[in-house]
Amino acid sequence: MPKPILLGYASRYGSTREVAEAVAVILSDKGLEVDLQPLRKVRSLDGYRAVVLGAPLYIGRWLKDARRFLSRHREALAKLPVALFTLGPLKKDEKDWADVQAQLDKVLAKHSWLKPVASELFGGKFDPAKLRFPYKLLVTLPASPLHRMPASDVRDWEKIRAWAAGLARKL
Numbered sequence: 779m780p781k782p783i784l785l786g787y788a789s790r791y792g793s794t795r796e797v798a799e800a801v802a803v804i805l806s807d808k809g810l811e812v813d814l815q816p817l818r819k820v821r822s823l824d825g826y827r828a829v830v831l832g833a834p835l836y837i838g839r840w841l842k843d844a845r846r847f848l849s850r851h852r853e854a855l856a857k858l859p860v861a862l863f864t865l866g867p868l869k870k871d872e873k874d875w876a877d878v879q880a881q882l883d884k885v886l887a888k889h890s891w892l893k894p895v896a897s898e899l900f901g902g903k904f905d906p907a908k909l910r911f912p913y914k915l916l917v918t919l920p921a922s923p924l925h926r927m928p929a930s931d932v933r934d935w936e937k938i939r940a941w942a943a944g945l946a947r948k949l
């Protein structure tokens with residue numbers, strides 16, 4: 779039996795989980811064995827031959843489950859092919875996208891020990907009506923970039939599927 783690929787995700791409101799599910803479908807269709815798991819449930823990387831990690835940006839950082847996973851499994855991750863996808867931008871405009879790309883570049887620089895075989899930024903989903911504490915409070919602050927931000931979903935499923943198909947070839 780070939781070893782599976784871990785497709786691990788961190789997700790607070792489910793949009794990154796849905797992207798992870800779509801990536802898993804494509805990788806499986808391409809004949810790869812995929813184990814889809816929330817990162818907080820992963821205890822060990824033994825038995826995996828590669829890791830695909832998906833996480834959203836929250837206040838300029840990857841969501842906590844992802845940061846914790848990376849520090850906990852740093853040694854094992856350094857020996858495996860790792861691919862990353864990050865959700866963030868909530869608008870389609872170029873300026874917003876470039877700002878988030880710069881945010882992501884900083885995050886990647888902080889994890890410079892990680893040498894991903896692929897890293898991609900995808901649009902995210904935002905629904906202010908669904909936010910819970912403390913984010914609910916945060917977005918009410920006039921200084922917050924999310925203050926009065928309308929609901930949006932700029933996940934580009936075609937881009938996501940195309941990236942996953944390309945990734946299947948790399949893994």
Ligand SMILES: Cc1cc2nc3c(=O)[nH]c(=O)nc-3n(C[C@H](O)[C@H](O)[C@H](O)COP(=O)(O)O)c2cc1C
Pocket residue numbers: 788789790791792793794795834835836837838839865866867868878881901902903904909913916924
């Ligand atoms: C409180 C809050 C803070 C966020 N901060 C950022 C950020 O710093 N940079 C960014 O690009 N996106 C940011 N986002 C957008 C999220 O990355 C996006 O909504 C993502 O799709 C959420 O993923 P999830 O549904 O899996 O939790 C933020 C969203 C919220 C609600």
